[in-house]
Amino acid sequence: MSEQHPTSPHRRPFMAGVTEPKLHHPAPGAPPPPLPGPENPVLELDQEECWDLLIGTMLGRLAVSVRDRPELYPVNFLAHDRRLLIRTAQGTKLAAATVNSSVALEADGRSLHSLWSVVVKGTARILQTQAELAAAEALPLHPWTATTKTTYVEIVPTGIRGRRIALAEGFRLER
Amino acid sequence: MSEQHPTSPHRRPFMAGVTEPKLHHPAPGAPPPPLPGPENPVLELDQEECWDLLIGTMLGRLAVSVRDRPELYPVNFLAHDRRLLIRTAQGTKLAAATVNSSVALEADGRSLHSLWSVVVKGTARILQTQAELAAAEALPLHPWTATTKTTYVEIVPTGIRGRRIALAEGFRLER
Numbered sequence: 292m293s294e295q296h297p298t299s300p301h302r303r304p305f306m307a308g309v310t311e312p313k314l315h316h317p318a319p320g321a322p323p324p325p326l327p328g329p330e331n332p333v334l335e336l337d338q339e340e341c342w343d344l345l346i347g348t349m350l351g352r353l354a355v356s357v358r359d360r361p362e363l364y365p366v367n368f369l370a371h372d373r374r375l376l377i378r379t380a381q382g383t384k385l386a387a388a389t390v391n392s393s394v395a396l397e398a399d400g401r402s403l404h405s406l407w408s409v410v411v412k413g414t415a416r417i418l419q420t421q422a423e424l425a426a427a428e429a430l431p432l433h434p435w436t437a438t439t440k441t442t443y444v445e446i447v448p449t450g451i452r453g454r455r456i457a458l459a460e461g462f463r464l465e466r
Numbered sequence: 467m468s469e470q471h472p473t474s475p476h477r478r479p480f481m482a483g484v485t486e487p488k489l490h491h492p493a494p495g496a497p498p499p500p501l502p503g504p505e506n507p508v509l510e511l512d513q514e515e516c517w518d519l520l521i522g523t524m525l526g527r528l529a530v531s532v533r534d535r536p537e538l539y540p541v542n543f544l545a546h547d548r549r550l551l552i553r554t555a556q557g558t559k560l561a562a563a564t565v566n567s568s569v570a571l572e573a574d575g576r577s578l579h580s581l582w583s584v585v586v587k588g589t590a591r592i593l594q595t596q597a598e599l600a601a602a603e604a605l606p607l608h609p610w611t612a613t614t615k616t617t618y619v620e621i622v623p624t625g626i627r628g629r630r631i632a633l634a635e636g637f638r639l640e641r
Contacts, residue, residue: 332611350581352572354529354536361529361536363570365583395538397527406525406610408540435581436507436631456611 336453341409344400344453345370349435351398353377353385355415368396369432375411375446378432385444394446409453411446418443511628516584519575519628520545524610526573528552528560530590543571544607550586550621553607560619569621584628586621593618 336344345368353366364385369376375396379385394415399408418424427443511519520543528541539560544551550571554560569590574583593599602618 350574350576352527352529352538352574354527354538354570356531356534356536359531359534360568360587361531361570363527363529363538363572363585365572365574365581393535395529395536397538397540399525399527399540401525406540410538412535433634435633458610459608 332457334455334457336407336409336455338451341411341451341453342370342373344407344409345375345398345411348398348400351375351396354395354397355385355392366396367432367435368398369430371430373448375413375448376427376430376432377415377444377446378434379442379444396446405455405457407453407455409451411448412450413446413448415444415446418445507632509630509632511582511584511630513626516586516626516628517545517548519582519584520550520573520586523573523575526550526571529570529572530560530567541571542607542610543573544605546605548623550588550623551602551605551607552590552619552621553609554617554619571621580630580632582628582630584626586623587625588621588623590619590621593620 349367349369351366351368353364353368355362355364366377366379366385392415394413396411396413397408399406401407418427423445424443427445524542524544526541526543528539528543530537530539541552541554541560567590569588571586571588572583574581576582593602598620599618602620
């Protein structure tokens with residue numbers, strides 16, 4: 292688990308960062324990222340790659356610990372300025388569980404021959420001030436369901452880890 | 467969270483159940499399952515539907531609590547006889563964390579206009595006896611990577627909950 296650099300320019304509050312999420316673009320002419328293969332089936336991803344993958348993904352699973360037992364929820368999230376923003380309904384178990392709490396969020400994706408997975412660990416808090424809420428509203432985190440979702444939870448990461456895993460020959464993720 | 471029925475015929479050890487996983491087939495002429503929509507965007511799934519979805523899925527995320535902090539791992543699993551079987555590498559953090567421990571496993575899937583998510587809570591243990599291991603080896607839980615994976619973790623559920631969620635109009639899960 293890598294720790295975020297303490298002097299990262301990304302440690303700004305959401306209200307200071309009302310911009311579209313940006314992908315990290317490698318320098319022109321840079322070699323393409325290595326792919327895992329039979330000889331080296333698990334490839335650790337660096338932080339830039341992890342964030343790029345999170346920025347391109349909206350479905351994650353949030354784990355919290357309640358009295359030393361895990362709870363797990365699917366969430367839609369936005370990766371932005373090296374933080375995560377989740378939109379949830381007021382008064383839900385999720386909202387209650389994430390108050391000042393250690394959380395882990397996983398997102399993954401697949402291609403024909405490989406799978407990636409990124410896990411962020413961090414601390415969650417519910418956005419409270421009008422300024423924070425206005426900044427969150429301005430971000431492109433759209434509700435994914437028709438249900439009313441008016442609580443924003445922000446996750447400040449303490450660590451991020453990602454892997455790309457080569458799938459075994461002939462393996463299919465669905466039957 | 468629904469509890470498994472205490473007299474369920476599925477409460478057999480793995481070694482007694484070396485058969486292919488079977489989908490629950492509704493009676494001929496039965497109405498198709500209702501779909502969520504704008505008026506009722508979140509549909510609770512019954513246990514049969516939850517197990518059918520898990521049987522058709524091989525990628526899940528396992529949450530465990532370690533000193534009251536969540537850990538989260540992508541896993542490939544097999545739903546079989548109302549239990550879950552996970553194959554993992556010996557000596558991993560995952561294997562250590564799941565010993566006699568409360569766990570939650572989530573799997574999800576999507577169609578164009580909706581998303582389903584099933585969360586199983588239960589107790590994990592590493593299969594130990596030769597008979598259990600032979601039974602597990604006979605099940606169609608193939609390793610998904612070329613890495614050596616020789617530890618089997620069985621999850622006996624204490625509860626299962628699933629939902630189908632209508633996606634908001636125009637919502638895309640990936641950018």
